Amino acid sequence: MKKSLSVAALAAAMFVCGSAANAEDTVKFWYHFDNADNPMADLVSRFEAKNPGIKIEAENIPWNSYYDNLYTSIIAGSAPDAAMVKMHAQPRLVEMGALEPLDDRIAAWDGASDIQENLFDLTKGPDGNQYYLPVQYVVLYLYYRADMFKELGLEPPKTCDDFRNAAIKLTRDTNGDGRKDVYGFGFRGGKGGHDHWGSMVLSREGASFDKGGLTNDAAVAGTQFVVDLFEKDKVFPPSAPNDGFKEVTGAFKAGTTAMTIHHIGSANDMVAALGDKVSATTVPECGGGRWTSFGDESTAVFSSASNKDAAWKWIAFLSSEGNNKEFNESTGQLPVTKSDSANWTLHPKRFVDATVASLPFAHMLPNRPETSDFVNTEWPVNMQRALTGEITAKEMNEKIEALFNH
Known part of the structure; x- marks a missing residue:
């Protein structure tokens, strides 16, 4: 009888451990896309093929309720592991202790040198730390x-x-x-x-x-x-x-x-x-x-993420050459990578010119x-x-x- 209980207990423990491991390898990602042409499924498939130990659960949240849902989820302890975020939300998220600092990860990331020079400065946190990874931008x-x-x-x-x-x-x-x-x-x-x-x-x-x-x-x-x-x-x-x-x-x-x-x-x-x-x-x-207005959009890893390294790998993937181009071809905004920006042909020149001419007073x-x-x-x-x-x-x-x- 004791032996049977021990085997049952061991089996239960193995089940719990296995579930925890699977949960840690799943990155819950929130984003918002208005348009029907949504490349997220293709990007997720490509990422998962390159990172077989990580599963991405990407959920498109309606914009009108995006931040209401985000703040509520943080307070309720059910926040996503990573999400698209704007600068206007950063101070409150930092104040809530909801964001994971990314300075060390960015410093060690090969893709950092390919990000447009001023974007890390523009997206820096109120305390001087880097909590956001730029993923797209515009100027009105x-x-x-x-x-x-x-x-x-x-x-x-x-x-x-x-x-x-x-x-x-x-x-x-x-x-x-x-x-x-x-x-x-x-x-x-x-x-x-x-x-x-x-x-x-x-x-x-x-x-x-x-x-x-x-x-x-x-x-x-x-x-x-x-x-x-x-x-x-x-x-x-x-x-x-x-x-x-x-x-x-x-x-x-x-x-x-x-x-x-x-x-x-x-x-x-x-x-x-x-x-x-x-x-x-x-x-x-x-x-x-x-x-x-300088229209920003970045991604962030949340401090409650079960696997912060996996969440970081995912957002870094979205801001890397090629992937960032595909992401922004759907959103219609401008890529943050120098390499993808060099041959950008998605928009007619008159609109690119208006954007560039607006930068000095953005x-x-x-x-x-x-x-x-x-x-x-x-x-x-x-x-x-x-x-x-x-x-x-x-x-x-x-x-x-x-x-x-x-």
Whole structure:
């Protein structure tokens, strides 16, 4: 009887050990792709063939709930082993102790020298450590309907005044039914629209997220400029306070807006819909300067990962020559590797040129824990309230400034 119990106990122990080993060799990876052309299955297969001891479970999480799900999973102790992440989330993730430092792994990685020179500096953590491995990037610029501009004898706007004048002329009834069917600018009032607002506000001399930087006259005038474009000039579609990425880009492709702000990630879809009718230029100079967003995307290993080395191997694979090219051919953003960038032909030259021309005044949001709340709640909620007249431009700026300077 004792012998039988010992054998049973041994068998159970072997089962548990075997399960633990399998669990440690599985990397749970979260990512977000909007497009149907998703290369992840091919990349996973190639990686697993080269690393037979590691299995990748890649899950595509919807963007609108991505960070809500991520933060919840960390608190619940069920975080992924690795995931795609943006800079605005890094301070909070570091504060939560959720990220694994990657400095030593990057230093020992052969692929590090192939990453574009400035990307490690841009993605460095608030404490100076490297928690992120760049995987793609973009810089935002102004899309415009070249055919509509030509029809009306307009030039691409260089200043905010040019922009407003063009938007007013482009907002019109083109079919004679007495209703506007084209609006000058597709403004993104939902999540992610802070980039549109920033180009018209943070560009202004003295505007910043520091104390007094949003409540000074210049910054308030910037937000008022945005509100007036909607309320007085009526050059945004009526749906603008709630519009997100799909609505804004969809309206532009459908011809119901003549300008919008996004990046090279949407260029090929724009060309597929509009051909040579679409072009791009830098965002206009507003209030003495220019400001546009450096759009980052990186990957990270989480401190709770059961096998951090396996998770690192996977994210390093995604940022390596060839694999990074395939990854970004699907996402439509730019590769982080020098080798894949050298012969990049995915996008028409005019959009690459607009990206490069925008780099000198590209910025990132403050690398602070408050930035996540700004992006996900404070900005969209207060922008919507300002656009609908519930609060003033000054009150909106005061609320955002209070978030960063409490």
